[in-house]
Structures are given as C-alpha cells and as structure tokens.
Amino acid sequence: MRHPPRLPEALLRRCLPFGTVGDSIVGDAREEFAEYVASRGALPRLWYWIHALGIAGPYIREAVMDTLLKDIKFGARSLSKQPGSALISTLILALGIGLSTFMFSLIYGVFFRGLDVPEPDRVAVMAGINTREANQNQVSISAHDYMDYRERLQSFQGLAGYRGGTVNLSDEEGPDRFQGAFVTANTFDVLGVRPVLGRSFAEGDDTPGAAPTVLIGHHVWRDRFGSDPAVVGQSARVNGEMGTIVGVMPEGFKWPSNHDVWVTLDDDPLSRPRGEGGSYQIIGRLADGVSWDQASAEVARVAAQLEQEYPELNEARSARLLTFSESQNGDEITVIFTAMMVAVLLVLLVACANVANLLLARAASRTREAGVRVALGASRTRVMIPFLAEAFVLAAAGAVLGTAMAYWAVGLFDAATAPALTGRPYFMVFQVDAPILAWVVGITALTTLLAGVAPALQMSRTDVSSVLKDESRGSSSLHLGRLSRVLVLAEVALSVALLVGAGLMTKSIVQLRTHELPFDETAYITARAGLFEADYPERADRQEFWDEALRRVRSRAEVADAALSSSVPGDNAGGARIRLDGQVYDEPTDRPITHIQIVSSEYFDLMGATLLEGRGFTASDLQDEDPVVVVNQSFSERFWPGSSALGRRFRTGTADTIPWLTVVGVVSDLQMEGFQPRGSPSSVPDGFYLPFTQSDPSFMNVLARPVSGAPLALAPTLREAIRGLDADLPLYDVKTVATQIYESSWFYQVFGSVFIVFGAAALFMASVGLYGVLSFSVSRRTQEMGIRMALGAGSSQVMKMVLRQGGLQIVFGLLLGLVMAAGVSSAVGALMFEVNPRDPVVFGAVVVVILIVGLAASLVPARRATRVDPMVALRSE
Amino acid sequence: MAPGGFPGELEQMILLAVLRLGGDAYALAVLRELDARAGRRLSRGALYKTLDRMERKGYVRWSQEVATPERGGHPRRLFEVTPEGVEVLRTSRAALERLWAGLDPVFGRPA
Known part of the structure; x- marks a missing residue:
C-alpha cells in the first residue's frame, strides 16, 4: 500500500x-x-x-x-448596540427558562429523585394488579401470597412486607402517638439502611407472638427522648403491648412516606385461612446481576402459578414491579404535573418564538451583510453561526437569571409544601442541585436552537443576487415578515391557552377563599384517638370508653357542645360503595360510590345541620336494634329523586349476610366530600351517617365547640378527659377544624398560584411579541407609508391598514388558542375547586384581555406610521 | 530583553533543532532531531502549531521545496531561523547563563 x-x-x-x-x-x-x-x-x-x-x-x-x-x-x-431589545429578550428567556427549571425541579423531586438509599434503582415495589381492569390500579397483596412470593422468587436479595399504621408509644413520660410502619424484620436490609444507634431488626424479631421491637426516627429520638443514647434497650408500651426500643434510624429517614417509628410485624397470618390474613405492601431489592425485566418476568410467572393454585382467591390477580416513586404517585398527581410541565414548556416556546422574532427583526436589517458574506464565499453554515451566537448569548444570560428565579421559587414552594404542613412524603426533596443544573444546560442549548435557528436559516437562504442588486429593502425581508407573523400568531395562541389556565386557577383560588362551609370551621376543635384491641378486646369496652369520654367532655362548663365523628367535618369523609334495595349489580364496580361517616347522636346539632325529614340518631339506636342510617340531602336526591328517603333500605359491602340499613332521617349537606378535586369519584357531595352506637370504630375524632373564646383553648380539657380514662392513650391531631381543612386544600392555593404566574408570564410575552413584530413591520414599510400618504391616503387609512394586519394575527391566534385552552383546562381540572373547566366568564375575560393587549401593542406602531413625513420617507435611501 | 519576552522552552528547542539541521530542516527532520538530541517526542500537531506560531512571531520562515512523487505531489517546507529568531535565542541564553552562573557548587560541572 x-x-x-x-x-x-x-x-x-x-x-x-x-x-x-x-x-x-x-x-x-x-x-x-x-x-x-x-x-x-x-x-x-x-x-x-x-x-x-x-x-x-x-x-x-x-x-x-x-x-x-x-x-x-x-x-x-452587536446585541449591546440595541440594549433595550437585548434586555427584553434576556428577560423573556429568563422567564421561560426559569419557569421550566422551577417546574422540572418539582417533577424531579416528585418522580425521579427517589429514595435516599444505596442503589435506589435496584429497589422495586411489588404492586398487585387486577388483570381484568384496564387501568391496572394497584391492589394489595395478601399476606399468604407474600409468603409464597418470598419463598419462590429468586430475583430478589430480599423481599420485605410492611403496612402503615398508628403507633402509640408510652412510657413514664406519658403516651404519644406516631405515624408508624409495621415491617418484616428484613425490611431495612432490603432498603440498605442501618440505624445510627443501636441495632436493626434481626431475624426472629417478627416471629408471631414475639414482643414488639421498635426503631425510632432521628427526630423522635431528638424531640421525644432528648437525644438520650440510653433510649436503646428501653422498654415502652407499643400499642398496648410491652416492647423494646432497639435503635435510632438516621436523620431524615422517614420511609415509606412520613413515618416516625417502625415496629416489627408480629401477627401470624398463616395461622388464619388463606385470604383472611390481611395484606402487605411489598418492597424488594433485586439480586446482583438480575435485570429489572428478568425480575418482572419471574414475578409474573410466580403470580400465574399462584393464580393456578388458588383460582378462587387469585383469579385475575397478578403483580408487577414499580419503582418506589411510581408506587407512591397516583395517576392524579402524574396528570397534574404533566399538565404543568406542558404549560411551562409552552411558556418556553412562547419565549423562544418571541426572541426568534426579535432576532428576525434584527436579522432583516442585516440581510445585505449576509448577502455580501455569501457572495464572498462564506458557506451557509458560516453565515448562520453569528445568528446562533446571538441567540446563545441571550439564552446564556437568560439561563443565569432564570436559574436565580427558579432557585428562589423552588425555595418558596418547598416552604409552602413543607411536610409538617401538608404531609408531603419525605423523599420528595425540592432543591436546585446538580441534576437541575444539568437540565438548565440542556434547556439553554435547546433555547438557543429554537430562538436562533429560524433567523439563521432565513439568513442562510439569502438570495445573493437579489440582495446585492436591491438598493434598499430586498424582497427577502418579505419572507422574514411572513415567518415572523406566523410566530406571533403561535405566540398569541399559546398565551390564550395559558391565560385560560391561569384565569381558571384564579377563579378557583377566589372560590376557595370565599367558599362558605355549611358550618363555621373556626369554631371547632378536633382531636383524634384510637383504641387497640390489646387494651380494649371487647366491643362493649370500646363503646363504653367512647361513651364515657364524650360524657366527660360534654360535662365541662367551658364546652358548649361536643360529638364524636369518624372524620373531621369539611374533610373528605371517606368513600363506600353501596347496594340499593331492589337493584341488581353485575359487577362489584357497578355499585355507586358515596361517602360514609360514623357519628354520635350529638353531631348534627353540634355542626348545625338542619333535619329535613325523619329523625336524627337517638340513644335507642343500639347494637341489637335494627341498623339505621341518616342520609344527607344530596344522597336522597341522587338515589330517590322526587320521593321521600324515609324507610328506604341499602347496604354496604358485597356479602348477602350484611344487614340492610334503613333510612330514618335526612339532614342538610355538611360537605362530606371535603375538598376533593372535581371529577374524582369521591368528589360527589352525597353520603350517609351511621350511628356510632351501632358501629364499632376504633379511631374517632372528638369534636367540641367552646362556650366562648378560641377553640384551641379546649385542648387541655380534651386531653384531661381522655387521660382520666386511659393514661396510656395519646390524643393526637389536636387542631381547629379550619387547620384541618387547610391541610386538605392547600394544593389548590399553591398550584393555583403557580399557574397564575405562568399566565402572567405568557401575557407579558405575548404583548411584547406582538408589539415587537408590528413595530418592526411598520418600520420596514416607512417608504410605502410615505408613498401612500403622498398619494393622498389619510392618516386614518394608514392606521387602519396597520391595525388590520395586527388584528388578523390576533384573531387567528385567539381562535387557535381557544381550541388549545380547551385541552389545557381539562387537564388542570383536578387542580380547580368548584370551577367548570369551560367557565364562560374566564374564557370571555381572556378574549377581552388579549384583544386589549393586542390593540395596545398595535396602536403604538400604527400611530408611528401615521406620523411618517412623505418627503422624508421618499428620500430615505 | 527580547521584545516579545523569552521564547518558550518548546520554541527554543525547535529553533535550536532547526539551526542544527542547517539547510535540511523540514518538519519530520526537526521531529527526529528533537527525539535524538533532547529525548523529546512531540506530537505532529504540536510541532506544526508551534512552527506556525513562531512564523507569526517572525522567529522562523520557510521556503517551498519542489514536490516529490513519494509525497504524492505535495510540497515540502524547509524552515530556517530568522535573524530575529537567532536574536531571541541569544538573549534567552544570556539570561539563563547569568542565572546559572555561580551555581556550580549546587549542580557540579556539566559533563
């Protein structure tokens, strides 16, 4: 060679x-x-x-x-020669990049950051699924199935089961109630997390009947035990049983969600018949060298075996693997965040369109420069680069400013959704760190391309001969004009879509702030307590406890009235499916969903409900009597419209042995649906009440209204009453009903505000964009205007001409935008409180706002056009 | 002192190699000379870039030698050191010698 x-x-x-x-x-x-x-x-x-x-x-x-x-x-x-337009472009891009970075920080925190454990991508949650249901909702996996999976699956280093619950810890200091998880002994081996003090759970700790062993959270150790190392080995009553605290978990560890203490599971599900042993949530760590797909396949295989072996119980049951984040985030939150991400990407697109437009305007005045460069032998790429470089300078400046904005906004959001306020899971961390900055770099590159490519491409297509021949404004500038007009149209459309979203959100927040509950939520205190079977084995014991507790509270002089309830009024009461007498349901899912609440007979009086028909509960509604039920007005209207509900019967559950409930009264609505987003099955206002004397609730809220003064002042009264009955029983969630309501409705406010910011940003951008384009096109047509006016056109005609051009873009943009808005508004429906996603007032207002802004943006250039002096215009070049 | 400051170490080495090669200083010969005399192995790119830079500074110039068939008709450049190049070398050497002077007790006599 x-x-x-x-x-x-x-x-x-x-x-x-x-x-x-x-x-x-x-x-x-x-x-x-x-x-x-x-x-x-x-x-x-x-x-x-x-x-x-x-x-x-x-x-x-x-x-x-x-x-x-x-x-x-x-x-x-070259940008610094026109600092005004450069500054506006930078601001616009900063808004676009800042908002999208903010949103990405949230999405990253919710969906991708995941658990703070070693090799989090090897940790899988096993979720049961019903193969007949299209949406594949997670269903629980029975304890027996868990044992079989654990025995048969080879793909996992370990498979742990757990269930959440309440843990009452009590020692000499008194009782306290914590959010707890009951776990198999191998749970922390699977997670790969060790206690910082003491030991982890060991094999045998979860043997059925063993005394409970307890790990406590770092904050519990600090706040409850004063960071005393001697806590390890200390005995404490755990939900009524004597147990031992064996260790303290690392700071910040609150797995699975917001949990404070972990107790070994000590029940013996296998001693009960299959199907009655309760259920677990299951988490596993993949064995070395096993891929996610292999593990999934094995899980499906074992699930199929189980289905074959236990066809009655496991029919159509299977399981699949999810990442921990996936298992924690429901469809709703995914929809919400997707909608918001789409919204910010729209804002970013608007920003890019705007800057592209401004760059186009600048490019147009440099058509000749480009033409000369091409004529001198510069390649097309070479001609494009300076325009991309300008876009890059703007994008980089915007990125710096935008990151600062995002940093600030993420901090605000983090504070507004602090776990203490909202129960946000511990693994959702919102901060601007390395992954977020990587996003900024990527989005800046994208922005450079989006904003720079259109002008650059236009310039590289410059027709050399026509530019060089043309003494003044080449025909090429007309092409630029067309592209820029399309961009403005798109911009108006996007802004309309975002503004409609923002308008609906504003309305939702106003609605929420002015919403009047059927009762005065600031007048009541609520506190929760729970009885454990170990302490109160007999139903009669529990009944007696609650009776006596309520009697003691009500006997106090400072208490005007009090009642028991299974849920806090104004909060979602919880759902139940029912079967109406005389109706046949083919599928269990055909049974209608409504709300259920267990209350004492004083409840309706206490909350000021109006009795519309029949009677409330009385002392004679006892366990041995026929079960009775009181329904609310919406319930009566939904199921028996136009006729009386009294004497009608329905029942819960699926078994035929469940007794019928007979309606004895109808009361006015007390917002049993709470603040559920519209469209979710539990947002229906109807519901029914069961007398607590015929039910057997373990957990109840004590509600009370003071004779005078702040309701929270009753807290000691309630504590005393409970402690007087059972010194080991903690009272928790002590707060006003208003606080509880904020906790279940905060997201309307927080996310609503976020959306309003999006809308305001879009409006700002649309007006700047429209103004920029129109004033550019007017300045390009100075000569034409001069000729028109020299030939006798009046200033009003010239003005009309300019306005017509702007008007067309606005009207077409509006129409397109309204179509897009319909999509956006449906997607964010879940974030809106009592607002129709097609609210005509909001849509109308947006149309008016866009028209006004559009008119204002067109008027300034139009007026300038009428002031053109024909002589000057004709002489220019 | 030289007007543009002292030439860098690599520049000096290349200048010296070009001088040593007399009329035969084309790029590959310079590479071999540097390897043989100074034990310095240079990448081609670094050599060409340094030569370009020294040409801009006026330390070297080149003339074109007629293309030969084994080079596929590509010309060969013969480098020579300009009087400016010689001058900066001289200045640099003088400065170094002044610095070295009197340090024999530390280093011993060079072989």
Missing part, C-alpha cells in the same frame, strides 16, 4: 490551513505513512487514522475555540 487511505487524508486536508502550509503537512504525513508501510508496521490504515487525528487535533481545537469565541463576542457586541 503506497497511498494512505483517502478518507482520513481528505478530512485532514480540510482541517489544515489553506495553501502550501496545509499541503506540506499532508505531504509530511504521506512520507511518514510510506515509511511506516516500508517498515511493515501493523494495521497501516488504522495507524494513519490515528496519525491524522494527532496532526489535526490542535487545528480543530483552535478553530472551534477561535471562531466560536469570536462569534459569541461579536454577538454580544
């Missing part, structure tokens, strides 16, 4: 300087190649490739750095 391979040689030649210098270097390379071949060197082709790369490397590096830096400097300098 005498000649070096052609391709690398040609490439090398391209990288080297023009003329003899480059030629001589290629010659040197040939000479060396010939020597190499002569010396019988191995793989000469490869050798030449490497050799050529070694020669070209420094040239390439220098060329890239040189021209790129030069272009960027040049871009910055």
Whole structure:
C-alpha cells in the first residue's frame, strides 16, 4: 500500500490551513505513512487514522475555540448596540427558562429523585394488579401470597412486607402517638439502611407472638427522648403491648412516606385461612446481576402459578414491579404535573418564538451583510453561526437569571409544601442541585436552537443576487415578515391557552377563599384517638370508653357542645360503595360510590345541620336494634329523586349476610366530600351517617365547640378527659377544624398560584411579541407609508391598514388558542375547586384581555406610521 | 530583553533543532532531531502549531521545496531561523547563563 487511505487524508486536508502550509503537512504525513508501510508496521490504515487525528487535533481545537469565541463576542457586541431589545429578550428567556427549571425541579423531586438509599434503582415495589381492569390500579397483596412470593422468587436479595399504621408509644413520660410502619424484620436490609444507634431488626424479631421491637426516627429520638443514647434497650408500651426500643434510624429517614417509628410485624397470618390474613405492601431489592425485566418476568410467572393454585382467591390477580416513586404517585398527581410541565414548556416556546422574532427583526436589517458574506464565499453554515451566537448569548444570560428565579421559587414552594404542613412524603426533596443544573444546560442549548435557528436559516437562504442588486429593502425581508407573523400568531395562541389556565386557577383560588362551609370551621376543635384491641378486646369496652369520654367532655362548663365523628367535618369523609334495595349489580364496580361517616347522636346539632325529614340518631339506636342510617340531602336526591328517603333500605359491602340499613332521617349537606378535586369519584357531595352506637370504630375524632373564646383553648380539657380514662392513650391531631381543612386544600392555593404566574408570564410575552413584530413591520414599510400618504391616503387609512394586519394575527391566534385552552383546562381540572373547566366568564375575560393587549401593542406602531413625513420617507435611501 | 519576552522552552528547542539541521530542516527532520538530541517526542500537531506560531512571531520562515512523487505531489517546507529568531535565542541564553552562573557548587560541572 503506497497511498494512505483517502478518507482520513481528505478530512485532514480540510482541517489544515489553506495553501502550501496545509499541503506540506499532508505531504509530511504521506512520507511518514510510506515509511511506516516500508517498515511493515501493523494495521497501516488504522495507524494513519490515528496519525491524522494527532496532526489535526490542535487545528480543530483552535478553530472551534477561535471562531466560536469570536462569534459569541461579536454577538454580544452587536446585541449591546440595541440594549433595550437585548434586555427584553434576556428577560423573556429568563422567564421561560426559569419557569421550566422551577417546574422540572418539582417533577424531579416528585418522580425521579427517589429514595435516599444505596442503589435506589435496584429497589422495586411489588404492586398487585387486577388483570381484568384496564387501568391496572394497584391492589394489595395478601399476606399468604407474600409468603409464597418470598419463598419462590429468586430475583430478589430480599423481599420485605410492611403496612402503615398508628403507633402509640408510652412510657413514664406519658403516651404519644406516631405515624408508624409495621415491617418484616428484613425490611431495612432490603432498603440498605442501618440505624445510627443501636441495632436493626434481626431475624426472629417478627416471629408471631414475639414482643414488639421498635426503631425510632432521628427526630423522635431528638424531640421525644432528648437525644438520650440510653433510649436503646428501653422498654415502652407499643400499642398496648410491652416492647423494646432497639435503635435510632438516621436523620431524615422517614420511609415509606412520613413515618416516625417502625415496629416489627408480629401477627401470624398463616395461622388464619388463606385470604383472611390481611395484606402487605411489598418492597424488594433485586439480586446482583438480575435485570429489572428478568425480575418482572419471574414475578409474573410466580403470580400465574399462584393464580393456578388458588383460582378462587387469585383469579385475575397478578403483580408487577414499580419503582418506589411510581408506587407512591397516583395517576392524579402524574396528570397534574404533566399538565404543568406542558404549560411551562409552552411558556418556553412562547419565549423562544418571541426572541426568534426579535432576532428576525434584527436579522432583516442585516440581510445585505449576509448577502455580501455569501457572495464572498462564506458557506451557509458560516453565515448562520453569528445568528446562533446571538441567540446563545441571550439564552446564556437568560439561563443565569432564570436559574436565580427558579432557585428562589423552588425555595418558596418547598416552604409552602413543607411536610409538617401538608404531609408531603419525605423523599420528595425540592432543591436546585446538580441534576437541575444539568437540565438548565440542556434547556439553554435547546433555547438557543429554537430562538436562533429560524433567523439563521432565513439568513442562510439569502438570495445573493437579489440582495446585492436591491438598493434598499430586498424582497427577502418579505419572507422574514411572513415567518415572523406566523410566530406571533403561535405566540398569541399559546398565551390564550395559558391565560385560560391561569384565569381558571384564579377563579378557583377566589372560590376557595370565599367558599362558605355549611358550618363555621373556626369554631371547632378536633382531636383524634384510637383504641387497640390489646387494651380494649371487647366491643362493649370500646363503646363504653367512647361513651364515657364524650360524657366527660360534654360535662365541662367551658364546652358548649361536643360529638364524636369518624372524620373531621369539611374533610373528605371517606368513600363506600353501596347496594340499593331492589337493584341488581353485575359487577362489584357497578355499585355507586358515596361517602360514609360514623357519628354520635350529638353531631348534627353540634355542626348545625338542619333535619329535613325523619329523625336524627337517638340513644335507642343500639347494637341489637335494627341498623339505621341518616342520609344527607344530596344522597336522597341522587338515589330517590322526587320521593321521600324515609324507610328506604341499602347496604354496604358485597356479602348477602350484611344487614340492610334503613333510612330514618335526612339532614342538610355538611360537605362530606371535603375538598376533593372535581371529577374524582369521591368528589360527589352525597353520603350517609351511621350511628356510632351501632358501629364499632376504633379511631374517632372528638369534636367540641367552646362556650366562648378560641377553640384551641379546649385542648387541655380534651386531653384531661381522655387521660382520666386511659393514661396510656395519646390524643393526637389536636387542631381547629379550619387547620384541618387547610391541610386538605392547600394544593389548590399553591398550584393555583403557580399557574397564575405562568399566565402572567405568557401575557407579558405575548404583548411584547406582538408589539415587537408590528413595530418592526411598520418600520420596514416607512417608504410605502410615505408613498401612500403622498398619494393622498389619510392618516386614518394608514392606521387602519396597520391595525388590520395586527388584528388578523390576533384573531387567528385567539381562535387557535381557544381550541388549545380547551385541552389545557381539562387537564388542570383536578387542580380547580368548584370551577367548570369551560367557565364562560374566564374564557370571555381572556378574549377581552388579549384583544386589549393586542390593540395596545398595535396602536403604538400604527400611530408611528401615521406620523411618517412623505418627503422624508421618499428620500430615505 | 527580547521584545516579545523569552521564547518558550518548546520554541527554543525547535529553533535550536532547526539551526542544527542547517539547510535540511523540514518538519519530520526537526521531529527526529528533537527525539535524538533532547529525548523529546512531540506530537505532529504540536510541532506544526508551534512552527506556525513562531512564523507569526517572525522567529522562523520557510521556503517551498519542489514536490516529490513519494509525497504524492505535495510540497515540502524547509524552515530556517530568522535573524530575529537567532536574536531571541541569544538573549534567552544570556539570561539563563547569568542565572546559572555561580551555581556550580549546587549542580557540579556539566559533563
């Protein structure tokens, strides 16, 4: 082989300087190649490739750095000549990048950050699914199935089961109630998290009947035990049983969601018949070398075995693997965040369209410059680069400002959704850190392209001869005009969509702030307590406890009235499916969903409900009597419209042994649906009440209204009453009903505010964009205007002409935008409180706002057009 | 002192190699000379870039030698050191010698 391979040689030649210098270097390379071949060197082709790369490397590096830096400097300098438009562009991009970064920080925190454990991507949650249901909602996995999975699955290092619950810890200090998780002993091995003090759970701790062993959270150790290391080994009553605290978990660890203490599971599900052993949530760690797909396949296989072995119980049951985040985030939150991400990307698109427009305007005045460069032999790419460089300078400045904005906003959001306020899971961390900054870099590059490519492409298409021949404004500027008009149209459309979203959100927040509950939520205190079977084994014991507790509270002089309730009024009461007497339901899912609440007889009086028909509960509604039920007005109207509900019967559950409930009264609505987003099945206002004397609730809220003064002042009264009955029983969630309501409705406010910001940003951008384009097009047509006016056109005609052009873009943009808005508003429906996603007032208001802004943005350039002096215009160039 | 400051170490080495090679100083010969005399192995790219830079500074110039067939008709550049190049070398050497002077007790006599 005498000649070096052609391709690398040609490439090398391209990288080297023009003329003899480059030629001589290629010659040197040939000479060396010939020597190499002569010396019988191995793989000469490869050798030449490497050799050529070694020669070209420094040239390439220098060329890239040189021209790129030069272009960027040049871009910055040329932008600084028009600081106003550069500043506006930077602001616009900062808004776009800032909002999208903010949103990405939230999405990253909710969906992608995941658990703070070693190798979190090897941790899988096993979720049961019903293969008959299309939406594949997670269903629980029975304890028996868990045991079988644990035995049979080879793909996992360990498979742990747990269930959430309430843990009452009591020692000499008194009782306290914590959010707890009951876990199998291997749970923390699976997670890979060790206690910082004491020991983890060990095999055998979860043997059925063993005394409970407890791990406590770091904050519990600090706040409840004063960071005393002697806590390890200390005994405490755990939900009534004597147990031992064996260790303290690391700071910040609150797995699975917001949990404070962990107790070993000690029940013995296998001692009960299959199907009655309760259920677990299951988490596992993949064994080394096993892929996610392999594990999924094995899980499906074992699930199929179980279905075959236990067809009655496991029919249509299977399981699949989810990441921890996936298992924690429901469809609703996914929809909400997707909608918001789409919204911010729209804002970013608007921003890019705007800046593209401003750059186009600048580019137009430089058509000749580009034409000359092309004529002098510059490649198309070379002509494009300066325009991309300008876009980059703007995007980079916008990114810096936008990141600062995002940093600030993420901090605000983090504070507004603090776990203490909203029960946000501990693994959702919102902060601007490395992954978020990586996003900023990516989005900045994208922005550069989006904002810079249109002008750059336009310029590279410059028709040399027409530009050079044309003394003043080439025909090419007309092309620019068309593209820029399309951009404005798109911008108006996007803004309409976002503004409608923002308008609906504003309405929702106003609605929420002015919403009047059927009762005064600030007048009541609520506190919760729960009885455990270990302490209160008999139903009569529990009944007696609650009776006596309520009697004690009500007997106090400072208490005006009090009642028991299974849920806090104004909060969602909880759902139940019912079967009406005389109706046949083919599928269990055909049974209607409504709300259920268990209350004592004083409840309706206490909350000021109006009795519409029949009676409330009385002391004679006892366990042995026929079960009675009181329904609310909406319930009566939904199921028996136009007729009396009294004497009607329905029942819950699916079994035929469940007794009928007979309606004895109808009361006015007390907002049993709470603040559920519209459209969710539990947002229906209807519901029914069961007398607590005929039910057997373990957990109840004590509600009370003071004779005078702040309701929270009753807290000691309630505590005393409970402690007087059971010194080991903690009272928790002590707060006003108003606080409880904020906790279940905060997201309307927080997310609503976020959306309003999106809308305001979009409005700002649309007006700037419209103004920029129209004023640009007017300035391009100065000469034409002059001629028109010289030929006798009045200033009003000229003005009309300009306004018509702006008006057309606005009207088409509006129409397109309204169509998009319909989509956006449906998507964010879940975030809106009592607002129709098609609210005509909001849609109308947005149309008016856009028209006004559009008119204002067109009016300024239009007035300027009428002031053109024909003589000046005709003489110009 | 030289007007543009002292030449860098690599620049000095290349200038010296070009001078040593007399009329035969084309790029590959310079590489071999540097390897043989100074034990310095240079990448091709670094050599060409340094030569370009020194040409801009006026330390070297080149003339074109007629193309030969084994080079596929590509010309060869013969480098020579300009009087300016010689001057900066001289200045640099003088400065170094002044710095070295009197340090024999530390280093011993060079071989």
